[in-house]
Amino acid sequence: MNADAISWLRLDWPSLDQAARSAALTRPVQTVAASTRESVAALLADVRANGDAALREITARFDGVALSGFEVGADEFAAAAQAVPAGLYAAMQQAAQRIEAFHRAGMAQPYAVETAPGVVCERMIRPIQRVGLYVPAGSAPLPSTALMLGVPARLAGCREVVLCTPPRKDGSADPAVLVAARLTGATRVFKLGGAQAIAAMAFGSGSVPRCDKIFGPGNSYVTEAKQQVAQSGAAAIDMPAGPSEVLVIADGGADAAFVAADLLSQAEHGPDSQVLLISDDEDLLQRVGEEIESQLSALPRAGIARQALAASRLIKVERLQDAFAISNAYAPEHLILALREPRAWLDQVEAAGSVFLGDYTPEALGDYCSGTNHVLPTSGAARAYSGVSVSSFQNFVSVQSASRSGLAAIGDCALTLARAEGLDAHANAVALRMRKVAA
Numbered sequence: 001m002n003a004d005a006i007s008w009l010r011l012d013w014p015s016l017d018q019a020a021r022s023a024a025l026t027r028p029v030q031t032v033a034a035s036t037r038e039s040v041a042a043l044l045a046d047v048r049a050n051g052d053a054a055l056r057e058i059t060a061r062f063d064g065v066a067l068s069g070f071e072v073g074a075d076e077f078a079a080a081a082q083a084v085p086a087g088l089y090a091a092m093q094q095a096a097q098r099i100e101a102f103h104r105a106g107m108a109q110p111y112a113v114e115t116a117p118g119v120v121c122e123r124m125i126r127p128i129q130r131v132g133l134y135v136p137a138g139s140a141p142l143p144s145t146a147l148m149l150g151v152p153a154r155l156a157g158c159r160e161v162v163l164c165t166p167p168r169k170d171g172s173a174d175p176a177v178l179v180a181a182r183l184t185g186a187t188r189v190f191k192l193g194g195a196q197a198i199a200a201m202a203f204g205s206g207s208v209p210r211c212d213k214i215f216g217p218g219n220s221y222v223t224e225a226k227q228q229v230a231q232s233g234a235a236a237i238d239m240p241a242g243p244s245e246v247l248v249i250a251d252g253g254a255d256a257a258f259v260a261a262d263l264l265s266q267a268e269h270g271p272d273s274q275v276l277l278i279s280d281d282e283d284l285l286q287r288v289g290e291e292i293e294s295q296l297s298a299l300p301r302a303g304i305a306r307q308a309l310a311a312s313r314l315i316k317v318e319r320l321q322d323a324f325a326i327s328n329a330y331a332p333e334h335l336i337l338a339l340r341e342p343r344a345w346l347d348q349v350e351a352a353g354s355v356f357l358g359d360y361t362p363e364a365l366g367d368y369c370s371g372t373n374h375v376l377p378t379s380g381a382a383r384a385y386s387g388v389s390v391s392s393f394q395n396f397v398s399v400q401s402a403s404r405s406g407l408a409a410i411g412d413c414a415l416t417l418a419r420a421e422g423l424d425a426h427a428n429a430v431a432l433r434m435r436k437v438a439a
Contacts, residue, residue, distance in 0.1 A: 009309065010285060013278075013317045013326070025330050027379050028272040028311040029220040029243055040195045040224040047199035052206040058196045065171045070207055072173055072189040077182060080175035088176060092143060095369035096183050099151045102371035107155065107390045118406025122399040127157035130209065131393060132201030132235070133186065134216030135165040137193065139270070139304065141174035148373050148388065149215050150184025156393035161186045162201060162211055166193025194218075195225035202229035210235075215388060217241040217375055220272060238392050239385040242378045244269040245276075246363055247332035247352075249323045249345075250288075252281035254338035255359055259284075260291035262336055263312070264305055265364050271307035276330070278315045278323040285314045324348040331382040334363045351383045404437045411437075 011024055029036070046054040052070075060066050112122040133149040136142050146163065153161050163186045165177050173191050181189050190208055192200055198218075204210030213236040214226055223242035230237045246266040250259050263275040279285055292309070296302050317323050324345070327335060331351035339345055342357040349355055353376030356363050367374045377385035402410070411434045418427035 009289065009312060010314045011316065013315050013322065024313050024315070025276075025326075026311075027243070027245070027274050028308075029223075029379065033220075033224075036220050036224050037228075040221055040228060043195045044199045044202075044225060044228055047196055047205060048203045051204075052208075055192060055196055055200060055205055055208075058194075059167065059192065062194060062196075063167055063169075065167050065169055067167060067171055067191060070190040070192055072178060072191060076172060077178055077189075080173070080178035081182075083175040084179045089179060091369070092147065092176070092180055092183060095144065096147050096151055096180075098369055098371035099147055099373070100155065103152045103155055103373070103390050108394070108396070116406060116409045118403040118408075119410055120401050120406075124397040124399055126395045126397060127159065128212050128393050128395060129158065130160040130162065130211050131158050132211030132214040133161065133163040134197055134201075134214065134218055134222060135163060135177055135181075136216070136218050136222070137166045137168075137174050137177060138219070139301075141165075141177055143174070143176035143180035144368050144374065145216060146177050146180035146186070147184060148375050150181060150186050152373070152388060152390045153215075153393050154185045155390045158393050160188075160209070162209060163189045164192040164197035164201060164208070165189065166197075167191035195221045198222060198225035198229060202232075202235040212236065213238070213393075215375065215392065217244075217378075219243060219270065223378075238375065238388055239377045240379055240381045241375055243272040243274070244334075245274045245332055245378055246334040246336060247276045247278065247327050247330060248336040248338055249320065249327060250277060250279045250281070250284055250336075250338035251320065251340060252279075252284050253340050254279075254284055256284060256287035256291045257295075258359055258362070259288050259336075259338055260295055262338075262363055263288070263292065264295055264299065265362070266334065267305040267308035267312065268299060268301040269304075269308070271304055272311075273308040275308065275312045276315065276332070277313070278317055278326055280317050280320050280323070282316060285316055289314060320345070321348070327352070331377075331380045333376045333378045333382065334366070336361075336363055353377050353382045353387050407433055408437050 108125060110123055110125050112120055115121050131153055135145045163181050165173055200208040201211040201214050215238040220242055223240055226237040229235050244266050248259055248262055266273055266275050277288060299305060328350040333353040335352040336356045337345055338359060354366050354372055366372050373388045375388040411430050414430045415427050
């Protein structure tokens with residue numbers, strides 16, 4: 001494949017009608033949603049009905065390994081600690097420290113306010129008691145995800161942290177994932193992957209405890225499983241966090257090699273990933289196309305990246321303002337502003353999971369060690385969801401108290417509203433007390 005062979009990635013936005021524009025921005029997972037839903041529903045039902053027995057059969061079928069038990073024991077944790085190189089361990093420690101610094105700075109605080117004389121309203125913060133973390137380890141184990149989820153869970157004060165990660169062919173868990181889990185203080189780790197892991201944490205399976213809320217990214221099956229268990233009321237979830245995606249807005253001064261590298265860094269995640277470049281500069285688009293092919297030839301995961309590129313686009317617009325309009329409608333998981341004055345454009349961003357400013361802020365920094373969280377909304381969910389934070393692992397409980405004088409001060413307001421809504425019992429609950437106060 002040469003630069004001309006990927007010319008089909010290039011689109012001239014002003015020349016496209018609405019249908020063509022919608023097709024250009026369709027995520028790969030959106031075209032297979034129906035079959036995914038059916039497969040996931042069957043897996044969830046099996047685990048819900050048959051617990052650990054179903055998990056053993058499904059794990060043998062999809063992961064190719066027969067496990068009698070799923071929980072990681074002390075011996076395997078000890079072996080993992082010995083297997084992880086010192087340099088990798090130090091890097092994970094450094095990343096965890098930055099993640100903690102960023103998330104600690106943004107932690108919500110309880111507060112109280114007197115809304116009327118004698119009426120005090122408060123907000124308490126309580127940790128979610130048992131949370132389930134999903135750490136992918138398919139074609140590429142992700143110890144960084146264990147840090148991204150485990151650090152804010154620890155800061156929130158969650159009593160029990162359950163982590164699931166797929167087993168390897170020899171029946172062990174990835175050592176780096178186990179070490180990362182221990183760094184964050186995860187309570188229990190299970191060798192389970194895919195939709196079946198989500199089912200185990202949502203319903204409980206015998207060995208895996210039922211969790212109140214489930215977190216983590218995954219492929220389309222994991223994401224669909226999370227959404228189905230949330231819809232059933234079995235467990236809450238953090239957000240839809242499916243196949244990775246990045247959108248780059250670049251001007252003519254951007255470094256084409258940098259831009260191509262950023263696009264490929266997300267394309268190599270999986271064949272259902274999507275990457276988009278939008279620019280007002282024709283020459284830059286041409287140079288990025290050439291760089292993509294040049295860098296692809298040296299990537300070990302080039303085959304995966306090429307599949308992702310089939311649903312990816314290099315889009316030419318007339319003005320950079322048009323690029324931001326497209327981006328806000330698309331609501332990307334990752335948004336890179338490869339612009340000469342990126343911060344000056346930041347106010348134009350209305351919907352994105354995480355934003356990366358300038359030529360020297362590759363998305364990979366956010367994936368690993370800048371300190372922000374890489375568990376982010378995908379498939380347009382950034383229009384309404386935010387990335388994982390400490391508050392994701394907490395409940396916020398409102399409290400109110402009224403003295404006799406406080407009831408007298410606001411009681412008439414409550415009576416008027418209750419009677420307007422025709423809710424006489426509501427009104428009576430206030431009126432009885434007001435008469436006693438008046439007496």
